[in-house]
Amino acid sequence: MGKYSLMMGSEALVRGAIYAGIRFYAGYPITPATEVAEYMAQLLPRAGGIFVQTEDELAAINMAIGASVAKWKAMVATSGPGFSLMQEGIGHAINTEVPLLIVDVQRGGPSTGQPTMPSQQDVFQARYGSHGSYEIIVLSPGNVQELFYLTIDAVNLSEQYRTPVILLTEEITAHLWEKIYVPGPGEYPVLPHATPPTRGDEGFLLESQLHDERGYNVANDPELSAKALWRLIRKIRDNVDKISRIEVKYFDDEPSVFIASYGCSARSALAAVKMLRQDGYKVGFLRLITLWPFPENTIRNAVRGASTVVVPEMNSGYIVNEFRLLGLNVVSVPKLGGEMPMPEEVYSIVKGVLS
Amino acid sequence: MRLEVRFAGFGGQGVITAGRLLALIIMEADPSLYVVYSPSYGFQTRGGDTLSDVIISHEEIDYPKVRRIDLAVMLTQQAYNKYCGLVKDDGLIVIDEHVNKDKGTCGNKRHYKLGIVASARQIGSDAYASTIMLGASINYLGNTEPLKGRLMLEHARQVVIRYFKETLLGRKVGIEDLINKNIKALEIGYEMMKIK
Numbered sequence: 174m175g176k177y178s179l180m181m182g183s184e185a186l187v188r189g190a191i192y193a194g195i196r197f198y199a200g201y202p203i204t205p206a207t208e209v210a211e212y213m214a215q216l217l218p219r220a221g222g223i224f225v226q227t228e229d230e231l232a233a234i235n236m237a238i239g240a241s242v243a244k245w246k247a248m249v250a251t252s253g254p255g256f257s258l259m260q261e262g263i264g265h266a267i268n269t270e271v272p273l274l275i276v277d278v279q280r281g282g283p284s285t286g287q288p289t290m291p292s293q294q295d296v297f298q299a300r301y302g303s304h305g306s307y308e309i310i311v312l313s314p315g316n317v318q319e320l321f322y323l324t325i326d327a328v329n330l331s332e333q334y335r336t337p338v339i340l341l342t343e344e345i346t347a348h349l350w351e352k353i354y355v356p357g358p359g360e361y362p363v364l365p366h367a368t369p370p371t372r373g374d375e376g377f378l379l380e381s382q383l384h385d386e387r388g389y390n391v392a393n394d395p396e397l398s399a400k401a402l403w404r405l406i407r408k409i410r411d412n413v414d415k416i417s418r419i420e421v422k423y424f425d426d427e428p429s430v431f432i433a434s435y436g437c438s439a440r441s442a443l444a445a446v447k448m449l450r451q452d453g454y455k456v457g458f459l460r461l462i463t464l465w466p467f468p469e470n471t472i473r474n475a476v477r478g479a480s481t482v483v484v485p486e487m488n489s490g491y492i493v494n495e496f497r498l499l500g501l502n503v504v505s506v507p508k509l510g511g512e513m514p515m516p517e518e519v520y521s522i523v524k525g526v527l528s
Numbered sequence: 529m530r531l532e533v534r535f536a537g538f539g540g541q542g543v544i545t546a547g548r549l550l551a552l553i554i555m556e557a558d559p560s561l562y563v564v565y566s567p568s569y570g571f572q573t574r575g576g577d578t579l580s581d582v583i584i585s586h587e588e589i590d591y592p593k594v595r596r597i598d599l600a601v602m603l604t605q606q607a608y609n610k611y612c613g614l615v616k617d618d619g620l621i622v623i624d625e626h627v628n629k630d631k632g633t634c635g636n637k638r639h640y641k642l643g644i645v646a647s648a649r650q651i652g653s654d655a656y657a658s659t660i661m662l663g664a665s666i667n668y669l670g671n672t673e674p675l676k677g678r679l680m681l682e683h684a685r686q687v688v689i690r691y692f693k694e695t696l697l698g699r700k701v702g703i704e705d706l707i708n709k710n711i712k713a714l715e716i717g718y719e720m721m722k723i724k
Contacts, residue, residue: 177555179548179552179555316588316589345592348566349564349565349592350565350566351563351564351565351589352551352555352561352562352563437592440589440590440592441591443591444590513593515591515595516590
């Protein structure tokens with residue numbers, strides 16, 4: 174049996190990670206992700222894990238990759254500037270197929286930008302930040318309860334697909350305290366840790382250039398290189414519908430307008446939908462739980478019949494482009510400055526669309 | 529049914545603690561309710577403005593920040609001037625007795641003056657303002673939907689004792705005294721609130 178607890182988002186994240194079997198954490202303190210490190214330093218050693226404060230974020234992610242290969246479920250947590258420094262390591266983990274959890278508690282950018290204020294400005298960096306062609310899984314928790322469960326899901330997905338998974342949250346959710354349910358041991362599924370396959374006494378080769386299934390370098394062979402890279406891409410791309418999830422509410426009466434959002438902005442969006450419904454407007458609600466791979470088919474299905482999708486987000490308008498690519502008529506509600514969009518703001522924009 | 533509460537004051541008056549305790553007490557009183565608690569202090573813990581918000585609802589809480597406050601307890605003039613406008617027209621503004629409501633722009637709203645800071649000093653420290661305003665709030669909220677008939681002083685007593693036992697774990701002496709004084713402060717606050 175689990176129990177109810179009043180918890181800060183960062184603590185829920187840490188407890189979720191430990192629940193999922195994370196036993197190695199490396200990181201460098203950075204606002205607003207420092208609480209993750211603090212709770213980790215407190216709770217991880219008690220669970221038999223290792224906490225390391227590294228000299229910088231490059232060391233953190235590379236150390237975590239090493240730990241994961243050495244049979245420890247591992248994670249890092251950071252914010253914007255640190256996330257930028259980790260990009261090379263993310264590509265390395267993708268190419269070497271190392272399961273790893275990467276947390277980015279988003280603050281305002283660019284550069285040191287707004288350290289104490291939330292944003293959703295790293296949505297594209299999470300998808301495209303590392304060099305080369307690749308696919309990646311990025312999850313976006315909507316509240317503290319989901320932050321707990323999605324942390325476990327992220328670790329599970331990273332084990333299942335042998336790839337780094339990014340948990341993209343925001344300062345608001347990481348610092349907010351909410352009543353959450355913490356499940357007891359065995360109540361929520363946890364996958365075993367995947368390490369590189371070994372062949373007898375040979376051990377294994379960990380190769381960051383393109384390689385075959387034995388780990389041998391094939392970077393000079395166009396055909397084998399293409400094969401190796403397509404396999405890495407397809408293991409995500411071909412499983413979009415299994416990996417990616419959305420939440421849809423208020424859709425039964427086939428509304429012509431949907432408000433679609435993610436993370437903390439989705440809370441404003443939902444409040445706006447409720448206000449609009451109260452005033453007699455038929456408006457639907459869609460929330461992305463997985464940002465990448467972008468769940469095209471699921472979304473198309475969910476909003477079929479709708480003529481317009483309104484997308485509030487705390488950046489200059491990123492995810493809205495993905496909806497535009499689906500051929501939908503979109504209205505972007507970009508919000509900069511570090512405050513969540515107000516439900517009233519979203520309300521009046523949607524009302525304008527409807528009239 | 530959504531209920532929004534804000535405690536605001538000066539660093540050291542226990543504004544943050546009051547919010548956290550209120551959230552815990554609500555969970556104790558009715559485990560089926562949703563609770564969000566959001567403290568705001570930054571580097572102001574030793575003076576400067578602090579505030580903490582608690583939102584209570586019978587359904588999942590969407591927007592997690594306060595917009596239309598049902599109960600605001602404000603211990604400083606500065607906090608009052610800044611936040612009284614966010615209080616609903618039928619909400620309640622509780623201010624410390626030294627706060628002058630004529631200096632704000634909320635004269636037409638419901639005000640209630642309490643000697644919170646003075647009573648805290650009588651008990652021994654400004655920090656007891658925390659449990660005094662908590663007691664007063666418990667009394668008021670216990671007569672307000674959705675907490676009517678469910679939120680009792682006894683819930684508050686239990687949580688306050690448990691909370692200070694846990695958070696003062698490292699302390700060697702004086703824990704008992706601190707808990708007793710906080711319970712006393714809680715009861716004083718509860719008695720102060722005459723508005724139903």
